[in-house]
Amino acid sequence: MDETRPKIQKELASPPLKQGETLPGGKEGSETSPAKGPTESPASTDRMMEEVCERENLKAALFQVRSNGGSPGVDGMTVDALGDHLKTQWPTYRAQLLQGTYQPRPVKRVKIPKPDGGSRNLGIPTVLDRFVQQAVLQVLQRQWDPTFSEHSYGFRPKRSAHQAVAQAQKYIAEGYGWVVDLDLEKFFDRVNHDVLMARAARRIADKRLLKLLRAFLNAGVMEDGLVSPTEEGTPQGGPLSPLLSNLLLDELDRELESRGLRFVRYADDCNIYVRSERAGQRVMASVKSFLSRRLRLKVNDAKSAVARPDTRKFLGFSFTAGREPKRRIAPKALDRVKDRIRELTRRVRGISLQEMVDSLGGYLRGWRGYFAYCQTPSVLEGLDQWIRHRLRAVIWKQWKRGRTRYERLCDRGIPTQEAAKAAGSPHGAWRMSLSPALKRAYRNADFLSMGLPSLAPARA
Numbered sequence: 001m002d003e004t005r006p007k008i009q010k011e012l013a014s015p016p017l018k019q020g021e022t023l024p025g026g027k028e029g030s031e032t033s034p035a036k037g038p039t040e041s042p043a044s045t046d047r048m049m050e051e052v053c054e055r056e057n058l059k060a061a062l063f064q065v066r067s068n069g070g071s072p073g074v075d076g077m078t079v080d081a082l083g084d085h086l087k088t089q090w091p092t093y094r095a096q097l098l099q100g101t102y103q104p105r106p107v108k109r110v111k112i113p114k115p116d117g118g119s120r121n122l123g124i125p126t127v128l129d130r131f132v133q134q135a136v137l138q139v140l141q142r143q144w145d146p147t148f149s150e151h152s153y154g155f156r157p158k159r160s161a162h163q164a165v166a167q168a169q170k171y172i173a174e175g176y177g178w179v180v181d182l183d184l185e186k187f188f189d190r191v192n193h194d195v196l197m198a199r200a201a202r203r204i205a206d207k208r209l210l211k212l213l214r215a216f217l218n219a220g221v222m223e224d225g226l227v228s229p230t231e232e233g234t235p236q237g238g239p240l241s242p243l244l245s246n247l248l249l250d251e252l253d254r255e256l257e258s259r260g261l262r263f264v265r266y267a268d269d270c271n272i273y274v275r276s277e278r279a280g281q282r283v284m285a286s287v288k289s290f291l292s293r294r295l296r297l298k299v300n301d302a303k304s305a306v307a308r309p310d311t312r313k314f315l316g317f318s319f320t321a322g323r324e325p326k327r328r329i330a331p332k333a334l335d336r337v338k339d340r341i342r343e344l345t346r347r348v349r350g351i352s353l354q355e356m357v358d359s360l361g362g363y364l365r366g367w368r369g370y371f372a373y374c375q376t377p378s379v380l381e382g383l384d385q386w387i388r389h390r391l392r393a394v395i396w397k398q399w400k401r402g403r404t405r406y407e408r409l410c411d412r413g414i415p416t417q418e419a420a421k422a423a424g425s426p427h428g429a430w431r432m433s434l435s436p437a438l439k440r441a442y443r444n445a446d447f448l449s450m451g452l453p454s455l456a457p458a459r460a
Contacts, residue, residue, distance in 0.1 A: 012374045015063075046205035049212075051139050053094055061135040062086070064239075065127065073126030074108045074222045077104060082127045101210035104129045106220040107237065121355070123221060123237040133216065133239040136209070141243055144203065148246055149253035154267035155242030161315045162373050164266045165327060169275070171262045172309050172325045176273035178280045182287065183303035187242065187268035189233040192296040193217050196234070196248050203247075216240060242267065248295060255290055271314055280306035317374065326375035334379070337367055338386075345390040347397040347429065356394065357450045360387070364453050372457065380456040387452070392433035392442055412441040 044379040052055065065079060072078050077085065081085035085091075096102035107123035125133065145156055153164035168179075184190075197214055204210055216238070220230055233240040245267060256263050256272065261283065263272040272287070274280045284306050305312065310321040320326045344360045351359075357392070364387075399405045401421045409419035414437050424435040432438060448454065 029294050038358070040368075046207075048139060048204060048206040049100075049208045052135050052209070057135055057138055060138060061131055064134050065131050068130075070127075070130070071108075071124055073124050073129065074105055075126050075128075075389065077127050079127050084133060085128070086131075090445055093128070093132070097212070098208070100211050102132070102212060102215070106222045109221040120236065125216075125219075125238045127223075129216070129219075130239060132212075137239045137243055144243070144247065148250055149257060149265075151257070151263055152250070152253055152265050153247060154265070154269075155246060161266055161370075164264045165315055165373070168264045168271055168314055169325055169327060171264075171273035172319055173323070174262075174394050176262055176275055177308065178274050178277050178306060179309045179312055179314075180272040180274065180280045180283050180287070181305050181307065181314075182270040182272070183300040184268045184270075184291070185298045185300035187297065188236045188245065190297065191234050191248060192232055195296055196244060199247050199251065200244075207387070213240075213244075230275070232326050238421065251295060252287075252455040255294075256287075259325065262332055266315055269315065271312075273309075277306055320376075327373060328376045329371050329374050329379060333371065337371075337383070341387060341390070345387070345394060346447075347394050353391070353395060353398065354450060357391070357447065357452050361451045361453055364455065368453060372455065377447060377456050383455050388442075388444065388447055389433050390429075391447065391452075392438050393429040395442060396429040396432045396438060409437055409441050414441055 046104075062083065065082065069079055093102065104124045105128075107125045107129075110122050110124060112120050112122050141157070148156065151167075153159045153161065153167075172179075193214070196217070197210065200213055201210060204213075217234065218230055234244050249265065249268065249270075252270070253263075253265060261272050261274070263270060265271075272283055274283060284304070288299045291299060308321070309319045309325070312318065313332060316330055316333045317327050318330040320328055340363060341360070344363060345356060349356065374380070396405070399408055406419050406423035409418060409422060414422075418437050422432065422435055425432060425435070
């Protein structure tokens with residue numbers, strides 16, 4: 001990572017800057033305080049575009065875009081090619097930004113499957129537009145984030161989904177045993193541009209930046225080679241979309257705070273905790289009215305409900321019933337991980353056991369990093385056992401013949417008589433994966449040594 005930053009500095013330093021563009025030195029790739037000067041350190045929000053174009057801000061933006069990676073947009077330019085492109089073209093783009101004439105390209109629309117079987121539209125801006133959006137994001141986030149509600153956790157520095165889940169758990173433990181689970185219908189596709197820009201205009205006096213934000217919203221989408229205008233929505237996939245969603249929904253946060261309600265919001269996923277079902281129904285009706293009237297957003301009735309928290313999911317987790325609720329993995333999240341494990345451990349994949357463990361291990365480490373936050377270790381232990389069960393079935397299937405099975409069991413220290421009995425069994429691979437001979441031939445420690453991570457926490 002450190003080797004990349006000098007390269008970024010070099011790319012943004014060439015060609016030489018014009019008068020007034022020079023910035024003081026600072027740690028490369030970091031966000032630094034604006035320099036002391038009328039051009040580089042605007043004192044009010046009507047000079048924010050100059051702050052966007054500051055050298056240190058641009059270096060940080062380029063570093064972040066490269067770190068994020070991603071596919072090319074409609075122009076085909078890759079992330080790796082962006083640096084060389086900026087070497088020759090950045091003075092032109094900078095002039096366009098400062099003059100308020102920069103025009104983003106349409107985003108490339110792709111559809112990605114959702115866990116519930118539907119699909120979500122993902123917009124992929126060009127890498128240049130991602131770079132500009134990231135530079136704008138860094139400036140706006142520094143100013144806006146400290147003003148956002150303490151109840152908002154999504155897409156914010158030093159905040160996480162785990163913190164949101166923990167706060168929800170705290171409300172339930174305090175006796176707020178009913179949840180108003182709000183799901184906004186196609187939120188990112190339905191954001192009203194006029195409503196959003198009105199909120200942005202309250203915080204930004206720089207008309208060039210407001211014009212740029214509107215241009216990003218109206219850039220259009222390209223699908224199957226055709227460009228269509230965008231009259232609503234903030235396409236998921238651009239760096240700015242999460243911040244703009246928080247800006248819009250901050251008004252919902254303030255409304256709920258003014259009512260004294262206990263709630264947690266992560267992006268467009270909002271849970272409100274109350275003491276009774278009757279109170280929950282009142283809150284649901286009034287919040288739906290507020291969202292429709294003030295923000296022109298619609299609640300998805302099919303996915304929203306007033307219910308007990310143990311029957312609902314929040315950010316992949318649910319909670320046990322009782323006075324001391326514990327975090328547990330939501331049933332649908334468990335079903336999804338099992339489906340993925342089944343796919344990765346199919347006995348007909350035609351790859352070696354080590355290759356299978358490698359691909360499975362990469363997936364499980366990422367999954368564990370999030371869901372190990374649950375407080376039901378027995379579920380994780382059960383998953384570990386089930387995974388090893390499937391891998392032993394793969395081993396038995398791959399050995400195929402009785403003679404091979406006998407020899408392999410003997411090679412792994414199984415007595416000849418026991419090996420012969422197992423090798424001659426008429427039972428299938430799934431049942432034989434539970435046999436004492438195969439379980440001793442491939443112990444839990446053997447899978448760990450191959451790189452298979454354990455999902456369950458280590459016992460003290």
